[in-house]
Amino acid sequence: MSKMNGAQSLINALEAAxxxxxxxxxxxxxxxxxxxxxxxxxRHILVRHEQGAGHAATGYAQATGRVGVxxxxxxxxxxxxxxxxxxxxxxxxxxxxITGQVPSAAIGTDAFQEADIRGVTMPVTKxxxxxxxxxxxxxxxxxxxxxxxxxxxxxxxxxxxxxxxQKETTFxxxxxxxxxxxxxxxxxxxxxxxxxxALIAQSKKPVLYVGGGVIxxxxxxxxxxxxxxxxxxxxxxLMARGAFPDSHKQHLGMPGMHGTxxxxxxxxxxxxLITLGARFDDRVTGKLSTFAPKAKIIHADIDPAEIGKNRHxxxxxxxDLKNILRALxxxxxxxxAKSAPDLTPWLNEVYGWRSKFPLGYxxxxxxxxxxxxxxxxxxxxxxxxxxxxxxxxxxxxxxSQFIGYEKPRTWLNSGGLGTMxxxxxxxxxxxxxAPDTTVWAIDGDGCFQMTNQELVTCAINNIPIKVAxxxxxxxxxxxxxxxxxxxxxxxxxxxxxxxxxDFKLLAEAMGCVGLRCERxxxxxxxxxxxxxxxxxxxxxxxxxxxxxxxxxxxxAGTSNDDITVARSMAPVWDSQEL
Amino acid sequence: MAIxxxxxxxxxxxxxxxxxxxxxxxxxxxxxxxxxxxxxxPKVSRMTIVLNLEGHALDQVSAQLFKLVxxxxxxxMKDSDSLKREILLVKVANNAANKEVASKHKAVISDETTxxxxxxxxxxxxxxxxxxxxxxxxxxxxxxxxxxxxxxxxASTLADRTLSTMGTANESDPNSSTADxxx
Numbered sequence: 001m002s003k004m005n006g007a008q009s010l011i012n013a014l015e016a017a018x019x020x021x022x023x024x025x026x027x028x029x030x031x032x033x034x035x036x037x038x039x040x041x042x043r044h045i046l047v048r049h050e051q052g053a054g055h056a057a058t059g060y061a062q063a064t065g066r067v068g069v070x071x072x073x074x075x076x077x078x079x080x081x082x083x084x085x086x087x088x089x090x091x092x093x094x095x096x097x098i099t100g101q102v103p104s105a106a107i108g109t110d111a112f113q114e115a116d117i118r119g120v121t122m123p124v125t126k127x128x129x130x131x132x133x134x135x136x137x138x139x140x141x142x143x144x145x146x147x148x149x150x151x152x153x154x155x156x157x158x159x160x161x162x163x164x165x166q167k168e169t170t171f172x173x174x175x176x177x178x179x180x181x182x183x184x185x186x187x188x189x190x191x192x193x194x195x196x197x198a199l200i201a202q203s204k205k206p207v208l209y210v211g212g213g214v215i216x217x218x219x220x221x222x223x224x225x226x227x228x229x230x231x232x233x234x235x236x237x238l239m240a241r242g243a244f245p246d247s248h249k250q251h252l253g254m255p256g257m258h259g260t261x262x263x264x265x266x267x268x269x270x271x272x273l274i275t276l277g278a279r280f281d282d283r284v285t286g287k288l289s290t291f292a293p294k295a296k297i298i299h300a301d302i303d304p305a306e307i308g309k310n311r312h313x314x315x316x317x318x319x320d321l322k323n324i325l326r327a328l329x330x331x332x333x334x335x336x337a338k339s340a341p342d343l344t345p346w347l348n349e350v351y352g353w354r355s356k357f358p359l360g361y362x363x364x365x366x367x368x369x370x371x372x373x374x375x376x377x378x379x380x381x382x383x384x385x386x387x388x389x390x391x392x393x394x395x396x397x398x399x400s401q402f403i404g405y406e407k408p409r410t411w412l413n414s415g416g417l418g419t420m421x422x423x424x425x426x427x428x429x430x431x432x433x434a435p436d437t438t439v440w441a442i443d444g445d446g447c448f449q450m451t452n453q454e455l456v457t458c459a460i461n462n463i464p465i466k467v468a469x470x471x472x473x474x475x476x477x478x479x480x481x482x483x484x485x486x487x488x489x490x491x492x493x494x495x496x497x498x499x500x501x502d503f504k505l506l507a508e509a510m511g512c513v514g515l516r517c518e519r520x521x522x523x524x525x526x527x528x529x530x531x532x533x534x535x536x537x538x539x540x541x542x543x544x545x546x547x548x549x550x551x552x553x554x555x556a557g558t559s560n561d562d563i564t565v566a567r568s569m570a571p572v573w574d575s576q577e578l
Numbered sequence: 579m580a581i582x583x584x585x586x587x588x589x590x591x592x593x594x595x596x597x598x599x600x601x602x603x604x605x606x607x608x609x610x611x612x613x614x615x616x617x618x619x620p621k622v623s624r625m626t627i628v629l630n631l632e633g634h635a636l637d638q639v640s641a642q643l644f645k646l647v648x649x650x651x652x653x654x655m656k657d658s659d660s661l662k663r664e665i666l667l668v669k670v671a672n673n674a675a676n677k678e679v680a681s682k683h684k685a686v687i688s689d690e691t692t693x694x695x696x697x698x699x700x701x702x703x704x705x706x707x708x709x710x711x712x713x714x715x716x717x718x719x720x721x722x723x724x725x726x727x728x729x730x731x732x733a734s735t736l737a738d739r740t741l742s743t744m745g746t747a748n749e750s751d752p753n754s755s756t757a758d759x760x761x
Contacts, residue, residue, distance in 0.1 A: 118593060122600050127647040130592065147647060180589055180621075181650040305641035 001172065006134030007032040007165040010098070011040050013141035016173040019069050021045065021060065021432055022098075023053035027073025028113060030100025032165035045432065045461055050077050052425040052454040054084020057095045059429030061088070062412040063387055063437075065218065067149050068095040068429060074102055075113030078159070079120065083419060085155045086124035090416030091239060092216055094153035096144045104132040104161040117159050126154030132161045134169035139177075146177040151184030152303040153216055184302060188319035188327055195315045196274075196298045197331035201339055203272035203296070205346045206232045209255070212239025212415070213277015213301060213321050215408040220244065222325035223276065229333050231343055233350050235263040237278055239415045242405035252354055256284040257554050258397045261357035261571050264552070264560050266350045270295045277301060277321050280310035281416070290559035300324045357552075357571050359401050364545035369520050371470045371544040372398050374527075375442055378468055379403030381527045386438045387430045389413065391423040391447025393477035395470040397550040399442040421450030427465040428458050438466065438531070445471040445497045452506070458537040459511030466530050467507075467539045472546040473497050480549050484567065498543065507539035516541045580632045581610065583655040583662065583728050584640070585736055586625040589648040590616070597646050598625065607631065607639055611725030619737065622650065626727045651740025655728035665724035666699045666706045671717045683709040694719060 004012075010033050014022070021043040026034040037044050047053045050072040057068030068088075072081055078099040088095045102111040118130040127147050129140045137160065144156040200206060208230075214223050220243050227234055227250055234244045235255045244251055253260035255267050267273065267284075273295045278284070285291035288310060299306070299313035300321060307316040317324050361372040375398045379388075384406035390396040390413040405411050412430060414422040427441035448469050458465055470476075479493040497503075507514030513533050517526040517540060530538045552565045565571050588594045595614060602609055610628040617624045631639060640652050655662065667688070670676045672695045680687055680697045683705070689696035699709050703726065710721075730736060 119596065122593070122597055123604050179647060181644075182647045303645070305638065305645055307641070308635065309638055 001170040003168050004171055005032065005165065006137055006160070006167055006169050008036045009134060009137045009169050009171045010141065010160065010165065011036040011042070012171045013138040013173055014042060014069065014098075015040065016138075017141055017145040018066075022069035022071050023047050023056040023429065024071030024098075025050055025053065025073070025077060027077045027100065029074035029102055029162045030071065030077070030098070030165075031073070032162060033071070033098070033100065033160075044071075045457060047425070047457050048453040049451070050080035051083055051421070052428070052451055052457065054081045054095070054097065055087065055419070055422050055425035055451070056429030056432070056454070057097075058084060058088045058091075058093045059389060059412055059426030060433040061093050061095055061429075062426070063409055063430035064433035065409065066094075066433070067145055068093070069098070070095065071098040073100045073113065074117070075115045077113075078117035079115050081157075082120060082124065083417075085121055085157060087414050087417040087419045087422065088155040089124050089126060091414065092153050092212065093155070094148040095155050096148050097155065097157045099157060099159045100165070101130065101159045101161045103163040105163070107132075107161065117157065121157050124155070125157050128157040128159065130159045130161070132164050134164045134167045137164065137169070138171060138173045142174045142177050143179065147179075147182060151182070185304065185318050186302070186320040186323055188300070188317045188324045190327070192315055192317050193324070193327045193331050196300075196317060196328055197335040199272060199296060199298060199315055200230060200232075200274065200332050201335035202341065204341045204343065205270045206230070206272040206274060206343075207266045207270040208232050208234040209267065209273045209275045209278050210234055210236045210240045210243050211276060211278025212237065212243075214240055214243040217277065217302070217321035218408070219322040219325050220408045222322055222329060225329050226274075226325055226332065229329055230336065231347070232274065233266055233347065235259070235266065237281075237284055237415075238400055238413065240278070241400055241411040242408045245406045246404040247406060252350060253359070254400055257286070257556070258401065258550050258552065259284075259554075260354070260359055261552055261563060261565060262350055262354035264554065264563050265353050267292050267295070268560050269349075272296050272298065275299045275301075276325075279306050285310065286554045286560040287558055290561060300328075357565060361548070361551075363520070364548070366545070367520070368545040369517065369523060369542060371395065371472060371542070371548050372402050373520070374468065374470060374517075374523055374542045374544060375399050376402040377523050378440055378442070378527055381524065381531060382438055382440055384410065386410065386440055387412065387427075387434060388440050388442055389423045389427040389430060390442045391444050392418045392420045393444050393447065393475070394472075394480065394548070394550050395442050395444045395447075395476070397477075398470075420447045423447060424451050424465075424467060425454045427467070428454050428463050431458075431463045431465045441465060441467040443467055443469050444476060445469055445473060445495055445503070446475045448503070449495075449497070449501075452510070455507065455510040455512050455537050455539065463537065464534055465537050466533075467537065469503050469539060469541050470544055471497060471503065471541055472544050472548070474546055476546070477550070479546075483547075483549070484555070503539060503541035507537075512537040512539050514539050514541070516543070518543045580630055582629045582631055582636050583660075583726060584625075584627045584629065584643075585653050585655050585728055585730075586627060586643065586649060587617070587651040587736060587740055588623050588625060589650060590621050590623045591648055594623070594648045597648060598627075598643070601642060601646060605634075605642060607634055611723075613725035613727050617737070622737070626655070626725070628726050651736055653730070653736045653739070655730065659732075660728045660730050662702055662726055662728045663700055664703055664706050664726050666709065666721065667696060668699075668710070668713065668721040669694050669696045669719040670713055671695075671719070676713065676717065679709065679712045682712065685709060
């Protein structure tokens with residue numbers, strides 16, 4: 001076996017793990033690894049901030065289903081990865097972070113650029129490693145990729161001391177990974193499958209409550225089968241947009257704080273929730289004690305700890321959702337063949353809500369540009385093959401509401417952690433993973449100012465993403481809450497960003513094309529101009545009306561029964577519906 | 579009853595105690611005591627954790643704990659099915675009354691000076707509490723308790739139930755001297 005140093009062993013291990021691209025920035029402690037990277041077939045993309053590397057890895061992973069990889073040095077390089085690691089972990093995205101650590105003899109001495117990144121990231125990763133012996137590098141890398149990508153996917157960090165990268169070792173990549181304490185259950189119990197099928201066949205008001213796990217498990221096809229076998233209406237959470245086509249007649253839209261009236265109300269009135277890869281998050285349930293009060297719960301998830309965490313499950317299906325649905329679909333078909341309840345009254349009711357309370361928005365009366373209209377038009381013009389990413393806030397909610405998603409992995413956002421600044425670096429990662437696909441980052445002016453430096457990375461590395469800055473000169477979602485709950489006292493939400501910075505000039509300074517749109521009649525042609533540019537990144541500064549709000553809304557901590565469709569306006573129900 | 583005792587088999591790897599403690603801390607689970615040490619298998623350590631679970635379900639705590647990659651097996655140690663012991667070392671004034679308390683509780687006097695005695699007691703929690711109750715608080719100079727350790731009664735072992743699935747990931751013996759609790 002040939003001798004090599006730990007750094008070469010690391011790069012060999014990453015190649016053996018199937019890595020084709022990684023995002024990172026070198027520095028002192030990781031420097032030995034960058035020497036073999038120079039000769040490796042792995043593409044390394046030099047980002048401008050480690051946070052960008054982490055979100056790019058996440059965007060890559062969400063777009064492709066493969067493990068995303070980021071790499072940074074010790075100390076500040078590593079701590080800059082904490083936000084994207086927490087972000088990926090919360091949204092169950094498989095990423096592996098490699099960090100350099102100070103030499104093992106210096107660990108614990110408060111050495112230059114020393115941070116206990118294993119300790120720091122313990123609560124925000126699925127697992128992590130500190131490697132001080134070069135012989136341990138290949139196994140740690142193999143385990144990291146195995147842990148990140150199997151079971152409930154997540155973030156794994158491998159911290160490697162500089163001397164372990166420098167010392168001589170031999171390379172021996174393990175063929176199999178076997179971990180005493182990690183054996184994810186992937187096949188559901190057959191008895192539970194039959195119980196679930198029986199429950200479905202008894203229910204008169206069922207809803208398919210679909211979460212991001214369906215996308216993670218590549219189970220959209222199987223979900224479609226279940227929906228069509230049963231005829232049950234479907235809601236897709238923020239993490240599941242695209243898991244079921246928006247154009248499908250059974251789709252009610254997104255549930256939750258800014259969900260559609262039909263989706264929110266269907267969950268509230270249901271007698272059964274068929275929960276697939278969703279986790280009863282507070283943004284979906286509202287006040288938990290009043291959520292779906294009459295519903296029995298079928299809860300299918302790969303993570304046993306999600307079962308019963310927030311809501312008791314009447315039937316628990318633990319396993320990979322693809323396997324679960326492959327078992328559940330025929331079982332449900334058989335159960336329905338024996339006795340199928342008439343869902344017609346329920347379907348009439350829920351589809352009635354959908355047609356009576358569609359998503360909508362008012363055009364600003366002052367002739368300014370409507371942010372919802374911009375986003376809706378980008379969706380229409382770019383089409384359902386586009387990958388959309390978003391930051392966090394109003395623009396994110398509008399992008400989830402007014403773009404029609406037809407396919408999995410076309411909507412990438414930070415759902416769990418709610419990380420402002422996610423959109424641009426995630427779009428970069430998605431475009432690297434899917435270079436032939438149009439990638440639009442729908443961003444806010446607040447978010448954009450957190451991570452836009454990665455546009456330099458995009459410009460230099462030929463990653464031609466498109467960015468729509470929905471510029472309302474404010475931290476719009478916070479401003480909306482101040483409007484609704486703080487007597488319009490706009491404390492520190494005015495960004496004054498109409499021209500400072502000038503996003504068009506900023507884009508050009510970073511090697512992108514900069515466009516601006518200030519009038520409603522220019523929206524389409526500006527989007528079309530952006531669509532024509534494929535050799536460089538393009539940034540469009542959409543100056544939009546600043547008082548537009550996200551509706552419907554269930555205020556934080558209140559019941560989903562108290563959904564409002566506009567300010568102080570509850571849906572007007574027919575009497576028999578109440 | 580909100581007090582539960584868990585026996586937890588963990589891989590004997592660096593950081594494992596921090597992982598468990600971090601999990602309990604961030605999810606708001608209260609630990610009454612935690613005792614950890616090596617087992618018959620050098621790759622495996624065993625924790626006995628006494629939890630005060632007001633407002634949390636034991637199943638949920640176990641499921642979260644089991645998500646830690648280094649956790650191999652978990653079992654609840656119920657009073658009826660397990661041996662539970664604690665160690666108490668307590669330093670008190672050297673006088674007849676304190677010696678009588680030690681004698682009454684069948685505890686051992688392990689160290690003696692002209693002014694102090696150190697009493698050593700091993701027993702169930704209620705026995706330790708009874709001994710402490712008999713010592714006048716103002717006479718206790720210093721005390722230390724081990725926390726509870728527990729072992730299932732009967733022939734069955736937690737290791738048998740959980741280690742059968744243990745893989746061979748750690749062919750090279752992990753350096754046990756680096757495990758937190760031995761530092």
